[in-house]
Amino acid sequence: MDKQALWYVGGQWVHPDEAVISINDVAVLRGYSAFEALRTYNRRPFHLDKHLTRLYRSAELIELEVPWSRESLAAIIREVIERNTYKHAAIRILVTGGESEDSILPTRKPTLAVLITALGERDMERFAQGYKLITTRLQRTEPDAKTTNYLVAIRALKEAARRNASDALYVDEQGHVLEATRSNFFIFRGDTLITPGAGVLKGITRNVVLDLAMERFPIEERPILLDELALADEAFITSSSKEIMPVVQIDELKIGKGLPGRRTYELEQRFIEMIEQGDF
Template sequence: MSRQIYINGQFHAPDDAKISVYDHGLLYGDGVFEGMRIYDKKVFRLAEHLKRLDESACAINLQLPISLEQLAADTNETVAKNEIVDGYIRLIVTRGAGPLGLDPFKCSDPQVIIIADSITLYPESYYENGLELVTASTIRNHPAALSPRIKSLNYLNNILAKMEGLKAGCIEALMLNHKGEVAECTGDNLFVIKNGRLNTPPIEAGILEGVTRNAVLELAREAGIETTELPMTRHDIYVADECFLTGSAAEVIPAVTLDGRKIGDGKVGPITQQLNKAFRELVRR
């Protein structure tokens, strides 16, 4: 069937789904978004995603044009109309159209766009054998310039780091913050396991507070695994027993090398496997 794209309460075929070329989302990356997983026709942790969307919009002084309740209903309708069983949904809110120039207060009519489709971020072999990572020279945005907690339409910071990784032969790259500490990868949060303890960088390290990240922390605590959220350097990854990444699109995916060095024994570790299994069971519940 042909996909149906939601724009401001109406559905359009992909070729007919259009917004103004004067929209600030296109011209300046002025807007916010959420990427969400669909499992068995339901959006995983929709309320948490919408809360983060609302907070991102608030942080850039963008008033959502409809309520969160209506956004939830429209998101679910988009999933149903596209007959998605397992897939991915992208919810976007732009500043709207205005004259050329940066002034956001001259914009009107924010655009709400919802796209539901299938997604395969990484081949299955990476989930079985693990990712190879490289450290990017492009650092995470300085929090005093643009807060990494805002999930904005401007992802150029991440894209530049992603290109570094790809050119180095790695599908994902590690990003450091302005202090030289571990932040996150180009699209995923990062975890390490050392001596049975699970650690991930704190929000203050300049990361996006991932919905999947929080779900994995909950699962680990329920399983009796000690968890910490503390600053890390690359040394902590080099000497870790295990490492994995989390994200809505990526889910839980192991990493087995960083900068050409094996993490642990260079294989997917048992706690990573345990949490990956627990997460897959969670989303089906």
Template sequence: MSPCHIRKLTAQGLAPVDYTAESLAEAAQYEPHAGVYTVTNTFNTFQVLKFDAHLDRLEDSARQAHIPLQLDRPKLRQALHLMIREAGFGDVRFRVTVPADDPETFILSLEPFKPLSPELIASGVRCQTSAVIRSNPEAKTTDWMHDRTSIEAALPPGVYTALLVDEQGTILEGINSNFYAVLRRELRTAGAGVLPGIAQQIVFEVAPAILPVNREAVTVTQISSLNEAFITSSSRGVLPVVAINDIQIGEGRPGPYTMSIRHAYLAWMDTHLEDL
């Protein structure tokens, strides 16, 4: 079996697709440029975190894209459960895609889930800014899923991901993550012009007990002044950033605020997992 398990969910149930792929990233090339999607992962094989929040955002993205989505959540959950059992991967990372031209058919793709290594968390990652602007950042649309591949391909060796900046130099978000910076004992992140992240919802729950949160983004001119930085996404959780554009952040290693937020995030997650 291909490492990526893919099916269509139609009104009649699950059906095969006419392609195979080794990963979600490879499978994306066969998916439509017009549509909406969401990506997350399972824990303990059949448990999920804030899955209804993912589906809420999927519905909101469809509204923004003028896609008449009618979402049967129990049916979708049942189909995913069956596919996870069929695949036998254990924990999976999966994508739900709704094509604009056929919103009654969902494309369900899953691959084995590989959590971040302890070494990557301990060392942190390097990022690079990009001036590419998303046409509608507040909707999770498939055109961006395709467009960002060229940004990823152009990243130099050793750079983990790109951070999007606007014409004023404001650091908005990662290409598939939210971005945060600690500046003068305050957590800063963009409050507009970005995709509302599901992992970000958890950060906003736990971070205020650790330091004040200010939803005003930092700029590229402030990179050298940042004390700490990190990105979040559903599959990564909290991932420290130690350099941007080859400029060291703080002491060049994951900072105490970042790691406190990461530990609080994991504790929150442990008490909020639910069955798929």
């Protein structure tokens, strides 16, 4: 972490080692807070307005009032970008629940924090290797809301690390494969692109990839059965930081030939072209 970065926390501009949130904030005591994560390309935020829409939606779902307007939040985010020198960056927007007098119900105004960290250039060598994932039966609450309650995700990621995997895929009680801990999941069966449309947090990058794919591939937004993974020719995940990342193995199952597929590569090239043209 760059200790010289400038973050916006509670109305103050601070370096990371100066950032403070009250121990009495229910974000700390109870994990009650909403957040959003986005990135920049060449100092320009990727679909900022859509990320703000999702932040307000997440807060609404958990009944957390956001006392800042979209315009003021956007202005703070742009100032965070301007005050730092990163070409590419990851930005996290946190709206805490606020301080509490009884350690459970918030009684004071939420705290706003906007954090920024540098991102490197696109790692095409990692793309060429692809990811190994595991499946987990751990279940989340409120998957449509992006909150800081990552209890299930952290447990799933610890298990993935123990099994030398990069991430974990949630599988629900009906045997439907949903999404990874911080990314959306897709498979190709032939030329048909399939991704879950319910029970997941619909990522901004997910939706962009669907738009890019619409011109080229048939698309089905529907449940993916766990047994269906054996029939997949290709698989990949999407997120703001990972963009499009091929998945070559899930548990002990190799996907397709165990290598990134040509359709996934084509979508990646379309995504890169969109970024290079600034079409976002």
